[in-house]
Amino acid sequence: MTDPVSSIRNLGPAYEASLARVGIHSADALRAIGADAAYAKLLQNGDRPHFIGYYALVMALQGRPWNDCKGPEKAALRVKFDMIKDQHQSSDTTAFEDALNLIGTGRRR
Template sequence: MNKPVSHLRNLGPKTEYMLSEVDVCSEDDLRELGSVQAYQRLKFRFGRGVSILALYAMEACLRDCDWRDLSTEDKKELKAKAELAS
């Protein structure tokens, strides 16, 4: 089932709004794009208004876990991928 962003774990109304502004409106949109590219779109559009926690929340959403359950290694890897892509 293709859930709207509003029904996804870890993502609140502000993130939902920002994602909609970069054409990510559903779980399928987020999965297709991936958390790192979605984060890059948010950073490009909103700049400093987007923290690294948005990346962790989107990745955890795709894994269906709480963002705080991502390992330190997972977070380091995600951050490195995001920095390479910028």
């Protein structure tokens, strides 16, 4: 029997359920695919991007507390998160969001 995703420190039942929806059903499978690819799958599945969720996953796979990420390391992870998010940004925007983007209020995060 394989260990569940929730056996990894900092990853609970909610994260486990989200990963199961994208075909990642065990801790070993998550370790094999890695944090970036797993998070990209979540975004492709329609999960909303959330930086803390991303870096908590990265820290969990390193065996570190989720809040251990600080300073330059956190800034570098933010760059990676933004790249992953931008690659999987949904093009399904509402007319209201399109209007806001048109007048320059920026895209929704």
